[in-house]
Amino acid sequence: MKAYGSVMQNRIKTQKAWTWVEIDLDRLQYNLEVIRNKIGFDRKIIAVIKADAYGHGAVQIARFLLEQGVEYLAVATLEEGIELRMANINSSILLLNAILPERVDQLLEYELIPTVYTTSFAEKLAAAAYRKGTTVAIHIRIDLASNGLGMDPDQAVSMIDRISCIENLQIEALYTHLVSAYGQNFEQVITDLQTFDEVHQQLATLNKKPQLRPALHVASSPAIISIPNSYYDMVRVGTGLYGLPSFEEQDENLFKPVMSIKSTICDIQSLDRNEMKGYTFSIQNCSNKSIATIPIGYSHAPYLLSMKKIEVLIRGKRVSALGTANMSNLFLDITDMPEAKIGDEVVLLGQQGQEKNLVQHIVQHTDLNIVQCESICFISPSIPRIYV
Numbered sequence: 057m058k059a060y061g062s063v064m065q066n067r068i069k070t071q072k073a074w075t076w077v078e079i080d081l082d083r084l085q086y087n088l089e090v091i092r093n094k095i096g097f098d099r100k101i102i103a104v105i106k107a108d109a110y111g112h113g114a115v116q117i118a119r120f121l122l123e124q125g126v127e128y129l130a131v132a133t134l135e136e137g138i139e140l141r142m143a144n145i146n147s148s149i150l151l152l153n154a155i156l157p158e159r160v161d162q163l164l165e166y167e168l169i170p171t172v173y174t175t176s177f178a179e180k181l182a183a184a185a186y187r188k189g190t191t192v193a194i195h196i197r198i199d200l201a202s203n204g205l206g207m208d209p210d211q212a213v214s215m216i217d218r219i220s221c222i223e224n225l226q227i228e229a230l231y232t233h234l235v236s237a238y239g240q241n242f243e244q245v246i247t248d249l250q251t252f253d254e255v256h257q258q259l260a261t262l263n264k265k266p267q268l269r270p271a272l273h274v275a276s277s278p279a280i281i282s283i284p285n286s287y288y289d290m291v292r293v294g295t296g297l298y299g300l301p302s303f304e305e306q307d308e309n310l311f312k313p314v315m316s317i318k319s320t321i322c323d324i325q326s327l328d329r330n331e332m333k334g335y336t337f338s339i340q341n342c343s344n345k346s347i348a349t350i351p352i353g354y355s356h357a358p359y360l361l362s363m364k365k366i367e368v369l370i371r372g373k374r375v376s377a378l379g380t381a382n383m384s385n386l387f388l389d390i391t392d393m394p395e396a397k398i399g400d401e402v403v404l405l406g407q408q409g410q411e412k413n414l415v416q417h418i419v420q421h422t423d424l425n426i427v428q429c430e431s432i433c434f435i436s437p438s439i440p441r442i443y444v
């Protein structure tokens with residue numbers, strides 16, 4: 057059943073579709089260069105491809121970035137890591153989320169690198185590695201945002217000291233997530249970096265064990281853009297690669313957006329009645345209106361199409377939607393564009409002529425915060441991805 061499903065899906069995906077997601081790999085390469093030029097060539101890049109590479113397609117994005125010389129990948133979950141291994145991706149893969157302790161054997165089987173922040177998990181992991189006759193590399197996470205994802209910095213030194221004594225574990229890196237960078241709260245950033253520095257400096261003075269000089273990584277996209285002293289040995293980058301903003305007021309021209317979402321006018325109706333009713337709208341006196349249908353709805357693009365005010369691009373011009381989308385269609389008011397035809401390309405996200413629909417503009421019509429703007433890119437897997 058599963059094999060049949062994927063065969064069908066592949067067959068459908070190679071056909072031309074009414075609605076598709078376009079991924080521009082030249083732009084991805086451009087963004088990667090911008091990041092490399094910022095951090096320099098002696099540091100490693102951990103490309104964050106969790107959530108199906110923020111909707112861009114984890115396997116394809118991973119393959120492309122590894123070809124471009126990216127050294128390391130990170131995903132959130134064990135399942136995401138296994139998906140990459142099944143696609144023959146052999147690079148180092150860090151799991152950012154904790155995993156269920158009973159699944160440590162799978163972690164070892166697929167040679168994924170766990171994030172560790174409790175001694176009990178470290179012990180379970182070590183026991184599994186011992187049974188397998190192997191050593192497992194780990195990254196230890198410090199929690200600077202007090203959100204529970206990581207070790208409390210006050211206890212970190214003694215905990216890490218203890219973990220470093222466990223056989224079959226190798227502490228490859230120590231990291232933290234600089235949440236304060238997303239608000240560009242530089243005072244908090246300085247405090248956070250000091251806290252992190254105290255932890256690794258104290259570790260370096262303990263017993264002088266080589267494993268207590270792990271690689272350090274802190275910066276994600278907003279810190280890469282504006283906080284050079286957060287670069288350390290490696291950086292973890294997601295949004296920047298995809299050309300998405302990670303904070304308010306980010307320079308729109310720094311990165312190039314990689315994803316476009318496009319559809320096609322599949323029907324045009326000239327209304328000859330006095331009233332048109334949708335689920336979320338009702339128009340009176342619409343006898344001279346012209347309505348185009350595009351086959352994309354909130355089941356395909358829940359964040360993008362749950363906006364109150366939707367604007368798309370047709371023939372290089374802005375066109376407004378009538379009300380909100382339904383589950384699989386959106387209606388557009390093309391009364392002012394008599395030249396529009398069935399088959400015309402419609403850009404929901406991306407550029408057409410001189411006009412642009414960027415996520416940072418779209419989120420202004422949603423309840424999303426700019427930090428969550430990448431959710432616009434979470435498009436149903438039933439919509440084909442085309443890599444150009």
Ligand SMILES: *Cc1c(COP(=O)(O)O)cnc(C)c1O
Nearest residue numbers: 104233276277292293294295302
């Ligand atoms: C998602 C994530 C990142 C990537 O952040 P961006 O802002 O997308 O660059 C980095 N580190 C951790 C721990 C993450 O969860």
